Amino acid sequence: MKARPADRIFFGFSFGSAALIMVILAAVALFLIIRAMPAIVANWQTNSLLTTGPTAGFSSFWAYVGPLLFGTLWVSLIALIIGAPIAIGIALFISHYAPRRLAGILGYLVDLLAAVPSIVFGLWGIIVIRPLLLPLTQWLNDHLGFIPLFAGQASNTGSTILAGSVVLAVMILPIISSISREIFLQTPRLHEEAALALGATRWEMIRMAVLPYARSGVVSATLLGLGRALGETMAIALIISPSIGVSFKILTDGSNAQTIAANLALNFPESNDLQRSALIGSGLMLFVVSLAVNFIARWIVSRSTPGRPKRQRKDGRSAVPSNATSRVDAVALGGASVSGALEGEYE
Amino acid sequence: MTAIVGSKASTPRSGNPGPIPNSLTTGQLPKLVELYVGVGALLVVGGVMLLLGFNVGGWIFLSIILYLVALGVLSSIAENRRKATDRVVRSLVVIAFLLALAPLVSTLITVIYKGIGELTPDFITKTGGAAFDPATLKVTITAGALQAILGTLIITGIAALMSIPIGILTSIYLVEYAKPSSWMARAVTFLVDVMTGIPSIVAGLFAFSLFTIIVGPKAFSGFSASVALSVLMIPIVVRSCEEMLRLVPHDLREASFALGVSRFSTIVKIVLPTAIAGIITGVMLAIARVIGETAPIFVAASFTDNLNVNPFFGPMQTLPVLAYTGYKFPGQDIAASVASSWGAALLLVIIVVILNIIARIVARAFAPKGAR
Numbered sequence: 001m002k003a004r005p006a007d008r009i010f011f012g013f014s015f016g017s018a019a020l021i022m023v024i025l026a027a028v029a030l031f032l033i034i035r036a037m038p039a040i041v042a043n044w045q046t047n048s049l050l051t052t053g054p055t056a057g058f059s060s061f062w063a064y065v066g067p068l069l070f071g072t073l074w075v076s077l078i079a080l081i082i083g084a085p086i087a088i089g090i091a092l093f094i095s096h097y098a099p100r101r102l103a104g105i106l107g108y109l110v111d112l113l114a115a116v117p118s119i120v121f122g123l124w125g126i127i128v129i130r131p132l133l134l135p136l137t138q139w140l141n142d143h144l145g146f147i148p149l150f151a152g153q154a155s156n157t158g159s160t161i162l163a164g165s166v167v168l169a170v171m172i173l174p175i176i177s178s179i180s181r182e183i184f185l186q187t188p189r190l191h192e193e194a195a196l197a198l199g200a201t202r203w204e205m206i207r208m209a210v211l212p213y214a215r216s217g218v219v220s221a222t223l224l225g226l227g228r229a230l231g232e233t234m235a236i237a238l239i240i241s242p243s244i245g246v247s248f249k250i251l252t253d254g255s256n257a258q259t260i261a262a263n264l265a266l267n268f269p270e271s272n273d274l275q276r277s278a279l280i281g282s283g284l285m286l287f288v289v290s291l292a293v294n295f296i297a298r299w300i301v302s303r304s305t306p307g308r309p310k311r312q313r314k315d316g317r318s319a320v321p322s323n324a325t326s327r328v329d330a331v332a333l334g335g336a337s338v339s340g341a342l343e344g345e346y347e
Numbered sequence: 348m349t350a351i352v353g354s355k356a357s358t359p360r361s362g363n364p365g366p367i368p369n370s371l372t373t374g375q376l377p378k379l380v381e382l383y384v385g386v387g388a389l390l391v392v393g394g395v396m397l398l399l400g401f402n403v404g405g406w407i408f409l410s411i412i413l414y415l416v417a418l419g420v421l422s423s424i425a426e427n428r429r430k431a432t433d434r435v436v437r438s439l440v441v442i443a444f445l446l447a448l449a450p451l452v453s454t455l456i457t458v459i460y461k462g463i464g465e466l467t468p469d470f471i472t473k474t475g476g477a478a479f480d481p482a483t484l485k486v487t488i489t490a491g492a493l494q495a496i497l498g499t500l501i502i503t504g505i506a507a508l509m510s511i512p513i514g515i516l517t518s519i520y521l522v523e524y525a526k527p528s529s530w531m532a533r534a535v536t537f538l539v540d541v542m543t544g545i546p547s548i549v550a551g552l553f554a555f556s557l558f559t560i561i562v563g564p565k566a567f568s569g570f571s572a573s574v575a576l577s578v579l580m581i582p583i584v585v586r587s588c589e590e591m592l593r594l595v596p597h598d599l600r601e602a603s604f605a606l607g608v609s610r611f612s613t614i615v616k617i618v619l620p621t622a623i624a625g626i627i628t629g630v631m632l633a634i635a636r637v638i639g640e641t642a643p644i645f646v647a648a649s650f651t652d653n654l655n656v657n658p659f660f661g662p663m664q665t666l667p668v669l670a671y672t673g674y675k676f677p678g679q680d681i682a683a684s685v686a687s688s689w690g691a692a693l694l695l696v697i698i699v700v701i702l703n704i705i706a707r708i709v710a711r712a713f714a715p716k717g718a719r
Contacts, residue, residue, distance in 0.1 A: 093443060115635060115703060290544055
């Protein structure tokens with residue numbers, strides 16, 4: 001078959017689009033670096049543009065970004081500690097406990113959480129989560145205040161790291177649970193039935209057959225959830241009342257750690273040019289960190305696939321479903337499940 | 348279809364209780380024991396808390412703990428420890444699921460309750476802002492979101508116009524042209540993965556940096572925000588289209604090639620029409636996803652109270668940013684700012700819901716014939 005002109009032009013366009021993606025990514029990194037450079041090399045102690053406003057009192061760019069980076073990781077970590085077990089529980093419920101007829105609908109409901117804009121969760125956090133957590137905050141502070149985590153002056157407003165993390169946890173639920181669910185469903189049926197036939201209760205079956213099989217997938221799902229939490233801006237900016245610094249306290253509103261994204265959203269409008277460069281520099285760090293987290297997550301997925309050749313050969317499936325990561329994007333980024341809407345079209 | 352693995356494997360516990368005492372069901376708790384214990388725990392904790400001071404969060408939290416402990420103890424006495432663990436885990440898993448539904452329901456109720464009063468015809472058709480009357484020295488505040496609605500539509504529209512063709516063409520390249528093992532295909536797949544990991548605010552910073560370098564310091568514009576949204580939208584479109592194109596059976600392509608049809612015509616006349624439902628659904632969901640993005644628009648297009656429909660010049664207001672600034676950077680009348688912020692949030696949720704519904708309808712309506 002000879003290539004006709006239309007054919008060649010069309011190929012050119014599609015190849016060009018694919019190449020454009022490389023260009024865009026390179027441009028993202030490049031322009032961020034160019035724009036961040038002035039603040040990174042500037043002298044933070046003497047430059048009058050930097051000694052006022054939100055950047056005052058920092059000796060260098062790294063002294064400014066360091067605590068922010070810590071805050072970002074700290075808040076995300078707490079969100080993950082709250083959210084990941086719940087998300088895995090949801091995934092187990094939908095894959096192994098819920099009535100079969102309802103499972104699809106219930107899964108869709110959880111995926112809907114991903115469709116709610118983050119700003120709406122932020123507003124909801126302000127008026128629902130903050131007051132809801134106040135009694136718990138007070139109680140933890142009174143009775144467990146000797147633990148550094150719960151120390152300090154308990155907040156009266158509720159603008160705490162705890163409140164922000166709870167909202168963040170809600171936002172990462174759909175990602176973690178949808179990928180985990182997909183992986184739980186891939187457990188070889190024979191393993192499960194063998195466990196049940198040997199007299200295992202349902203939980204024992206899950207512990208012995210499902211969880212070992214899904215472990216690496218669940219770990220990478222959790223990491224992808226972390227990746228989402230790192231970049232989340234609005235909920236944190238609206239809820240937590242921040243001060244840049246390294247602090248492990250989660251119940252105060254005076255000495256909360258601040259995240260990069262929230263700091264950006266709060267200070268960007270009123271900053272001068274060099275301060276904006278500093279903010280862009282902090283964004284660059286956020287970019288690097290979340291890329292690293294995503295890489296690790298995807299590396300775990302790809303490593304676990306060929307890592308279990310025996311199982312793969314037996315039932316013709318890979319340990320982690322090949323569409324697991326694409327579901328991350330379809331579900332977590334695309335709102336609700338695309339494949340869910342069209343599943344089974346050609347079956 | 349989502350198959351529930353193992354659900355068939357569990358045989359119903361309650362066999363027919365025949366005339367002979369059934370040894371299979373002795374030593375078991377009644378079927379609805381979870382329900383009884385749950386209601387009991389709620390009542391007990393509720394009663395105690397009514398005496399000591401009541402709050403909803405604490406009530407539910409303590410009830411859950413009492414319920415789990417009571418169920419565990421009851422089951423380990425009447426049954427055995429293994430069954431007790433099983434029951435407790437089952438309850439934990441159900442509670443986890445309900446915990447996830449609570450925020451969804453609570454968010455929707457809150458947004459509707461707070462925003463519905465704000466959603467007047469004036470809010471949708473008028474430009475909001477404060478007007479100072481020098482004669483009476485009074486500041487009159489008009490609640491209105493027209494500037495934000497138009498801004499959202501323009502910015503998202505341009506972003507969609509840029510990312511949909513790029514996304515679809517890239518996925519066509521990946522599925523139809525490139526060999527999966529070629530370095531280009533692997534690189535692009537990898538980079539699309541990388542792009543999905545870009546935090547949304549970083550996309551905004553990229554657009555801002557790009558335009559300050561090109562245009563100069565006053566770089567806020569709607570188009571800049573569209574570029575930021577495109578960075579977020581392209582990978583979503585590529586992913587979903589790729590998935591849909593891969594679903595098209597190879598037989599169709601081979602049949603077409605066998606008839607001597609060129610690759611271009613095969614793609615345009617055979618592959619795309621077959622996958623069109625999925626592609627439209629994916630695109631709709633991608634739009635629904637980026638339309639609610641706040642941070643990148645806030646950074647790239649800033650915010651304003653003025654009506655600006657020129658995407659290439661000056662700050663532009665959008666619904667998510669209105670919701671954010673109404674709370675964080677309120678005007679003179681703080682109550683009005685907060686109210687308009689809720690109105691914007693509700694409007695945004697309505698738009699997202701509509702887009703999701705359209706996506707579902709399209710998926711049903713355009714599904715290939717004979718599929719169901």
